[in-house]
Amino acid sequence: MLTKRDLLRSAAAIAAGAAIARPSLLMAQSYPGIIEAKDIAEEGFIYGLPLVMNYAVMQEFAVDKNSGQFKAPFNEINNQHHVATPEDTAVITPNSDTPYSFIWLDLRAEPMVISVPMVEKDRYYSVQLIDGNTYNFGYIGTRATGTEPGDYLVVGPDWKGETPAGVKKVFQSTTPFTLALIRTQLFNPGDMPNVEKIQAGYNAQPLSAFLKRPAPPAAPKIEFLPATTAGIKDNFFQYLDAALQFVPETSRDKAIRAKLAKIGIGPGKTFEFEDLSLEHKAEILVAMKQGDDKVDKWLASGNKNINGWNVGSFFGDEAFYNGDWVMRAGAAKGGLLGNDAVEAMYPYTRTDATGAPLDGSKHKYTITFAPGQLPPVNAFWSVTMYDGKSQFLVKNPINRYLINSPMLPAMKKEADGSLTLYIQKDSPGADKEANWLPAPDDKIYLVMRLYWPKPTPPSILPPGEGTWQPPGINVAQ
Known part of the structure; x- marks a missing residue:
């Protein structure tokens, strides 16, 4: 089974024999020089x-029934009646606040209609639409469209029809395969039956079924290249080739696609290894490592450092990225399938307030929210603990992977109204356990989630410049 951790590791340190190769039909003089x-x-x-990360997730979720992470075939909904746990390893930094529902859409034959039920006004939910470019091309939900029931049309890149009667809004994807990722807020473990009732009201159907008309001919069956760890280690670019088949060229990526074609990468191309010189192989391996280092550098410095937290806006639509491939790659590597800033902000850190690496094997830590300084949100906020190496949730004796605002009534506040969280591998004691966020006996990665951040002061918006700032993490005395 492929995990995104494996993918990232293999992308950063690809097996020595691996390399992109030119098709053998290309003559030596027509292949670009080494530099x-x-x-x-x-x-x-x-x-x-x-693109490769997204393709691999699609493989695991919608294609390979034996992946261990399979959810449902294309155009069928899968409702998760639990929040993410350490067993969920398909996507790095998984959200454990909101049970997910997944619909991988195949828009080749016809558009799909997504229907949502009435949701009570104090419960947050969102339908995030993410295409094969990892662009968030639309939202349905509490913030974006309200809590009333409705029918919404999702169309592929070539669709040019009129908005059908009864459809509230049309969303156009840049790719024929796209993910509708649905989050439904869970207030507490006993609230799950209420979440399940809402999930039962989510629906996806072809436009022809919605209009009660005959269906068009089915799209051709695709033999997807299996996304295996070994395969990606052998040839990352082979998987890019596979992904590009389902990512139509746009004006923004036309130039890079033309460059890739020069070295034999593109839809429908096949690769042979024996024609490439050892020098080319070596240089391209170096290039991939350098590319990965650039992405890591952006992740480390592309955002504003506030009290040790990285605060910025990572995710958006095609216009948001505007061809900034380093930012798009950094966003995917930092937390694939994340939200736009107006929907959720994700301050994250691997360091304490002084810049020292967070390590649960060496220290105990605290975060203190001053009186009246809890994260300002319209929905809810959370602080989630991840293993610093894998970016997956951390097993612990109380099965607590995060602390969030619905837990506040059970937590202890100081006399002045401040709230302190205890971040450590062992219990801080029975009197403080309600405020304990268990840590690994190793490196720590923390992510704060602010759902539907308030747009007016105090606010974390605009990203990196807001009037509210996350408090630093301190070594416990």
Whole structure:
């Protein structure tokens, strides 16, 4: 089973024998020189990383029934009646606040209609629409469209029809395969039956069924390239080639696609290894490592450092990224399938307030929210603990992976109204356990989630410049 951790590791340190190769039909003199090929490979790796990651998740969720992470076939909904646990390893930094529902849409034959039920006004939910470019191209939900029931149309890149009667809004994807990722707020463990009732009201159907008309001919069956860890280690670019089949070229990526074609990467191309010189192989391996390092550097410094937290806006639509492939790759590597800033903000950190690495094997930590300084949100907020190496949730004796605002009534506040969270591998004691966020006996990665952040002061918006700032993490005295 492929995990995104494996994918990232393999992308950063690809097996020595691996390399992109040119098709054998290309004559030696027509293949770019070593330096040009290296530069193209580096840029192509950065451009392609989110596409390959997304393709691999689609494989696990909607294609490979034996992946261990399979949810449902294309155009069928899968409702998760639990929140993420350490067993969920398909996507790094999984959200454990909101049970997910998944609908991978195949829009080739016809558009799909997504229907949502009435949701009570104090419960947050969202339907995030993410295409194969990892662009968030639309939202349905509490913030975006309200809590009334409704029918919404999702169409592929080539669709040019009129808005059908009864459809509230049309969302157009840049790719024929797209994910509708639904989050439904869970107030507490006993609230799950209420969440399940709401999930039962989510529906996806072809436009023809919605209009009660005959269905068009089915789209051709696709033999997807299986996304295996071994395969990606052998040839990352082979998987980019596979992903690009389902990512139509746009004006923004036309230039990089033309460059990739020069070194034999593109839809429908096949690769042969024996024709590439050892020098080319070596340089392209270096290029991929350098590309991965650039993405890591952006993740480390592309955002504002506030009290040790990285605060920025990572995710958005095609216009938001505007061809900034490093930012898009950094967003995917930092937390694939994340939300736009107006929907959720994700301050994250691997360091304490002084900049020292967070390590549960060496220290105990605290975070204190001053009186009246809890995260300002319209929905809810959380602080989630991840293993610093894998970015997955951490097993612990009380099965607590996060602390969030619905837990506040059970937590202890100080006399002045401040709230302190205890971040450590062992219990801080019975009197403080309600405020304990269990940590690994190793490196720590923390992510704060602010759902539907308040747009007016005090606010974390605009990203990196807001009037509210996350408090630093301190070593416990």
